[in-house]
Amino acid sequence: MSDNLHQxxxxxxxxxxxxxxxxxxxxxITERVKILNLQINAFLRFDPEKSFPLSxxxxxxxxxxxxxxxxxxxxxxxxETTCASKILVGHVPPYDATVIEKLKHAGAVIFxxxxxxxxxxxxSTESSAFGIVRNPWDLERVPGGSxxxxxxAVAADMTVAxxxxxxxxxxxxxxxxxxxxxxxxxxxxxxxxxxxxxxxxFDQIGPxxxxxxxxxxxxxxxxxxxxxDSTSANAPVPDYTxxxxxGVRGLRIGLPSEYFVSGLDSEVEQSVREAARIxxxxxxxxxxxxxxxxxxxxVAVYYIVAVAEASSNLGRFDGVEYGLRVPAKDLRExxxxxxxxxxxxxxxxxxxxxxxxxxxxxxxxxYLKGQKVRTLIRQDFxxxxxxxxxxxxxxxxxxxxxxGEKIDDPLAxxxxxxxxxPANLAGxxxxxxxxxxTKSGLxxxxxxTAKPFDEETIFQAGHAFEQELKLxxxxxxx
Amino acid sequence: xxxxxxxIAELARLNLKPEEKKKLEKDLESILAYVEKLKTLDTSxxxxxxxxxxxxxxxxxxxxxxxxxxxxxxxxxxxxxxxFFKVPKVVEKE
Numbered sequence: 001m002s003d004n005l006h007q008x009x010x011x012x013x014x015x016x017x018x019x020x021x022x023x024x025x026x027x028x029i030t031e032r033v034k035i036l037n038l039q040i041n042a043f044l045r046f047d048p049e050k051s052f053p054l055s056x057x058x059x060x061x062x063x064x065x066x067x068x069x070x071x072x073x074x075x076x077x078x079x080e081t082t083c084a085s086k087i088l089v090g091h092v093p094p095y096d097a098t099v100i101e102k103l104k105h106a107g108a109v110i111f112x113x114x115x116x117x118x119x120x121x122x123x124s125t126e127s128s129a130f131g132i133v134r135n136p137w138d139l140e141r142v143p144g145g146s147x148x149x150x151x152x153a154v155a156a157d158m159t160v161a162x163x164x165x166x167x168x169x170x171x172x173x174x175x176x177x178x179x180x181x182x183x184x185x186x187x188x189x190x191x192x193x194x195x196x197x198x199x200x201x202f203d204q205i206g207p208x209x210x211x212x213x214x215x216x217x218x219x220x221x222x223x224x225x226x227x228x229d230s231t232s233a234n235a236p237v238p239d240y241t242x243x244x245x246x247g248v249r250g251l252r253i254g255l256p257s258e259y260f261v262s263g264l265d266s267e268v269e270q271s272v273r274e275a276a277r278i279x280x281x282x283x284x285x286x287x288x289x290x291x292x293x294x295x296x297x298x299v300a301v302y303y304i305v306a307v308a309e310a311s312s313n314l315g316r317f318d319g320v321e322y323g324l325r326v327p328a329k330d331l332r333e334x335x336x337x338x339x340x341x342x343x344x345x346x347x348x349x350x351x352x353x354x355x356x357x358x359x360x361x362x363x364x365x366x367y368l369k370g371q372k373v374r375t376l377i378r379q380d381f382x383x384x385x386x387x388x389x390x391x392x393x394x395x396x397x398x399x400x401x402x403x404g405e406k407i408d409d410p411l412a413x414x415x416x417x418x419x420x421x422p423a424n425l426a427g428x429x430x431x432x433x434x435x436x437x438t439k440s441g442l443x444x445x446x447x448x449t450a451k452p453f454d455e456e457t458i459f460q461a462g463h464a465f466e467q468e469l470k471l472x473x474x475x476x477x478x
Numbered sequence: 479x480x481x482x483x484x485x486i487a488e489l490a491r492l493n494l495k496p497e498e499k500k501k502l503e504k505d506l507e508s509i510l511a512y513v514e515k516l517k518t519l520d521t522s523x524x525x526x527x528x529x530x531x532x533x534x535x536x537x538x539x540x541x542x543x544x545x546x547x548x549x550x551x552x553x554x555x556x557x558x559x560x561x562f563f564k565v566p567k568v569v570e571k572e
C-alpha cells in the first residue's frame with residue numbers, strides 16, 4: 001500500500017489520512033511531481049514546504065489531509081496566481097476564491113497550481129505563456145485544454161484530484177484526453193467568486209478526479225450558494241454520494257443523431273456506441289436518434305458570445321493595479337504596450353474578435369444574433385430532456401492530437417470543442433468519463449449531460465458504468 | 479468581409495507587432511466567415527439569452543464594513559504613491 005500512495009483516490013486518501021495522517025501521501029506525490037513535472041509541466045508552481053505545515057488531522061473533516069491541486073486561474077490568498085499569462089506575473093490575490101475557502105475548511109491541502117491555456121483560451125494547453133503540457137499517455141500529444149495541467153496531473157498520479165474551470169469544455173475535453181473524470185456542474189451550482197473571469201455567463205469551476213465517486217465527494221464540498229457571486233444559485237445541495245449506487249435501471253439515455261456525424265473519429269464512435277450497449281445491459285433504456293438540431297451552430301455562437309464577454313473581462317488588465325506594467329511616456333501608451341507585451345497570440349485574437357462583435361454597427365448582426373441562437377440551443381436541450389434523463393455522446397471528436405497539429409489553425413482548434421460547448425451555452429451539467437482506449441493506447445472519453453441541477457443522475461449513471469469497466473486501474477507508463 | 483484590424487486594435491487598447499498583424503487579420507476573417515452560418519437561421523421570433531438561469535437581480539443593503547484590503551492591494555501594485563496607485567501622466571503639456 002505505502003508504495004502506491006500516489007495512486008490514492010480522494011476516497012482512499014480520506015481513509016488513509018484519518019489513520020496515518022496526510023504526510024505520507026504528500027511525500028509520495030511531491031516526489032513524483034519533482035521527477036515527472038520536468039517532462040509533463042502540469043504544475044506552474046508547487047511548494048512542498050507550503051503544502052506541509054498541516055496540523056495533524058485532529059477532528060474529522062470531509063477532506064482531511066487530501067491534497068487538491070488548483071488551476072492557475074483560481075485565486076489563492078497570498079500565492080501568485082497568473083492564468084498562465086505574462087500580464088499577471090507577480091499578481092498575488094489578497095483573498096481566497098470561495099472554492100479555496102471551502103476546500104480549506106473541509107481540511108484539504110492546497111497542493112500546487114496547474115498549468116493551463118493562457119486565460120483558459122484554448123483546447124490544448126499550448127497557449128500557456130509558461131510552456132506546453134504533455135499528455136501522460138503519449139508525451140508527443142496534447143493533454144487537451146484549457147485545464148490541461150489539472151487533467152495531466154491527475155492522470156499521472158502527481159496529485160489526488162484537481163480543480164479546473166470550464167467555459168466551453170475546458171474541464172471535460174482535457175479529462176477525456178487524459179483518461180480521467182471531469183465534471184462541469186450546472187451554471188450557478190459552484191460559486192465563481194475568485195475565479196478570474198473569461199466568459200462570465202459560461203464559466204463554472206468543477207473537479208477533475210480519478211473516479212466518479214471522487215467527483216461526487218468533491219462536489220459535495222464545492223457546491224452551494226454564495227452571496228459574493230450573484231449568479232450562484234440558491235438551490236439546495238443534496239449529498240451527491242448518495243446517488244452513486246442507485247444503478248441505471250429505468251434511466252432513459254438518449255443518443256443525439258447530430259453527434260454521430262462526419263468528423264467523429266471512428267474509434268471514438270465505436271467506443272461510445274459500445275458504452276451505450278453497456279448501459280443497456282445494465283438496465284438503462286437507450287433512446288436512439290433524439291435530436292439537438294442546432295448543434296452545428298454551437299461553435300459559431302460560442303465564438304461570438306464568449307469572446308465578447310472575454311474581451312470585456314480582459315479590459316481590466318491595463319498595468320495599473322497589479323501584474324505587468326510596461327513603462328511608457330503617458331498613460332495611454334502604457335495601456336497599449338502593457339497589453340501588447342502581456343497577452344499572447346490567442347488572447348489577442350479573442351480580444352480583437354470580441355471587441356469587433358460588440359462594436360458599433362456589428363452588435364446586432366453578431367452579438368445579438370449569437371444570443372438568439374443561444375436560446376435555440378437551450379430549447380433543444382429542454383425538448384430533449386422531455387424524452388430522456390441523460391444525453392450520451394462523445395466528449396471530443398478525436399483522441400488527443402499531436403502537439404503543434406492545430407496550433408496554426410484556430411478554427412480547427414475551436415472545432416475540437418464541438419461536443420462540449422453546447423452544455424455551456426445551455427448551462428446544463430455534463431461530465432466526461434473514460435470509456436475506452438484507441439488501438440494505440442490513447443484514452444477516449446464519453447460525455448453524460450443532464451438537466452439543470454441534476455448532477456445526481458450523472459453520478460448515478462457514471463458510477464455504474466465506471467464500476468463495470470474499472471478503467472481507472474489502467475495507468476499511463478511513466 | 480474586410481476586417482479593419484487597426485481600428486479594432488485601437489478600440490481594444492492593444493498594440494500589435496507588425497508581424498502578428500497579418501496573421502491575426504487572416505485568422506479573424508476566417509472565423510467571421512465561419513460564423514456567417516448563423517445568418518441562415520430565422521431568429522426574428524426568438525428572445526436573446528443573456529443568462530441561463532433566469533435569476534432575479536440581487537439586492538443588498540449598502541453598508542460600511544471594516545476591510546483591510548487597501549494595504550494588501552497596494553502591496554503588489556506595479557507603482558504606488560502612499561495610498562494611491564501611481565500612473566504616468568495623462569495629458570501632455572502644450
